[in-house]
Amino acid sequence: MHGWLRNNRQQYQLLMALSNFLIGQGFNPVPTSPTHDLEFRQDHTLAILDLLSSFRLDDAPWPLTVFSTGPLYQPRAGRWLETIDVEIFGFDEAADDSRALKLIAELVPQLAPAGASPPCLLVLGQVEWLDRALNGEGLLTEARQTVRRLFMEGNLVEAERAVSRLKPNVRNLCVPQDEGLFFERLSTVLPQVVRTNLPAMPAGWRVEWDLSLTGNWPYYTGLVFSLYLPGIGQPLLNGGRFRLARAGRPWTGVGFTLYLEALMAYAGIIESGEVRHV
Amino acid sequence: MSNRQTASGVTVAVAKGRILDDARRRLEAAGWVWPLGEESRQLWVGPDDTHPGIIIARAKDVATLVARGIADLGIVGLDVMRENPDAEVLEVADLEFAQCRVVLAGRSPAWPDGPCQIATKYQRIARQFFQEREHPISIVPMSGSLELAPLIGLAPYIVDIVDTGRTLREHGLVEVTTILHSSARLIANPSHWRTKSEVVAFRESLRSAAS
Numbered sequence: 001m002h003g004w005l006r007n008n009r010q011q012y013q014l015l016m017a018l019s020n021f022l023i024g025q026g027f028n029p030v031p032t033s034p035t036h037d038l039e040f041r042q043d044h045t046l047a048i049l050d051l052l053s054s055f056r057l058d059d060a061p062w063p064l065t066v067f068s069t070g071p072l073y074q075p076r077a078g079r080w081l082e083t084i085d086v087e088i089f090g091f092d093e094a095a096d097d098s099r100a101l102k103l104i105a106e107l108v109p110q111l112a113p114a115g116a117s118p119p120c121l122l123v124l125g126q127v128e129w130l131d132r133a134l135n136g137e138g139l140l141t142e143a144r145q146t147v148r149r150l151f152m153e154g155n156l157v158e159a160e161r162a163v164s165r166l167k168p169n170v171r172n173l174c175v176p177q178d179e180g181l182f183f184e185r186l187s188t189v190l191p192q193v194v195r196t197n198l199p200a201m202p203a204g205w206r207v208e209w210d211l212s213l214t215g216n217w218p219y220y221t222g223l224v225f226s227l228y229l230p231g232i233g234q235p236l237l238n239g240g241r242f243r244l245a246r247a248g249r250p251w252t253g254v255g256f257t258l259y260l261e262a263l264m265a266y267a268g269i270i271e272s273g274e275v276r277h278v
Numbered sequence: 279m280s281n282r283q284t285a286s287g288v289t290v291a292v293a294k295g296r297i298l299d300d301a302r303r304r305l306e307a308a309g310w311v312w313p314l315g316e317e318s319r320q321l322w323v324g325p326d327d328t329h330p331g332i333i334i335a336r337a338k339d340v341a342t343l344v345a346r347g348i349a350d351l352g353i354v355g356l357d358v359m360r361e362n363p364d365a366e367v368l369e370v371a372d373l374e375f376a377q378c379r380v381v382l383a384g385r386s387p388a389w390p391d392g393p394c395q396i397a398t399k400y401q402r403i404a405r406q407f408f409q410e411r412e413h414p415i416s417i418v419p420m421s422g423s424l425e426l427a428p429l430i431g432l433a434p435y436i437v438d439i440v441d442t443g444r445t446l447r448e449h450g451l452v453e454v455t456t457i458l459h460s461s462a463r464l465i466a467n468p469s470h471w472r473t474k475s476e477v478v479a480f481r482e483s484l485r486s487a488a489s
Binding site: 077154158228233234235 | 369
């Protein structure tokens, strides 16, 4: 029992550390409910927007920066995952995307064991660029949506079949690669795209671009990203830029979900399924 | 990278049943030792220099083991993946063995005339197939001996997996249409796929062994 109690305590401490960090950065907690209309919550973003859309927003401080804590239900696995969801709602897409990535680069290393710098992998995709690249190849809307859906569902077998008919310079954007090579290749496909200036990432982190990363949700419209730690079978976080309408109100923003179980492994609290004291 | 290097540190969950023998042959063709004896009841062995780690699991459980990161990779039929879709795994290769089809069958080859009952263990696949065709059905859930359903009056049609079609013929049933062509899929944990080069190398070696 001691280990179980300690595990719960450490997860709670992690939750508090993340929450306090976000509050310190000017983010406001939003109390969403884990159930709604007899359905379990699978996504914080919509739950947050349902609440925010009920306000007139005359006095809202833009960009609106909020977070929501609590479990998300995974219907296939039949389990709940403890998470923190962070959202930046605003109108300057480039600045807000950069702020989200900068926040990740500051927030995650704070959880590392003392003196350690776990080597994370940040993978970035861009669903709008994927769509435009496919459009440039003459794919009609339905075919473009099919390719994106296949990537989103993780069906790389069918997705690779679909993109195998494309020109190599488009196809080559759909594999992981470093930033320099990616933008060199992208410039031949979408010359009008301005190279994204990423904020500095922590020492030891690797950054890869890959247009086959399309995020977990169909509502993403631009940048998408996932952060991984080698050896951990779950991402530390997933996120992306979106455009949504709730209660007749349009919302644009960028957000990400932090997975506490994976972050506990990152923090050295869980190792090979065993809880150890930190 | 040699096979010995790619195998170390990789664990593969393999579905019991029709997938298992072909999976063993494919791994051996790729140059590894199959670490479990013919008559062995052992369900797990860790990786070493001569072979990847192997977990033998029920087909429906393979995706769970991969999604949770217990196994880096899994080998399971496409029919199982379509019946139990899991957004937390990647399908990274069609291994092209264990080929079979999921079919609609009945006592005559005629398409159902009006609403009908379908006996099946592939409830999701059957529902989706008929929904796409806007044909009303009700499902009779069964887990085995489906061929009996039309003969004993339980349901006039079945949706089941066929290899040669012999079992259907022996029960006086005929195929109405093919719903899904299935074969073994290699699935991967998304995090391990992106962070462990051995996992990608393993896929390439299995593909090479096929050719």
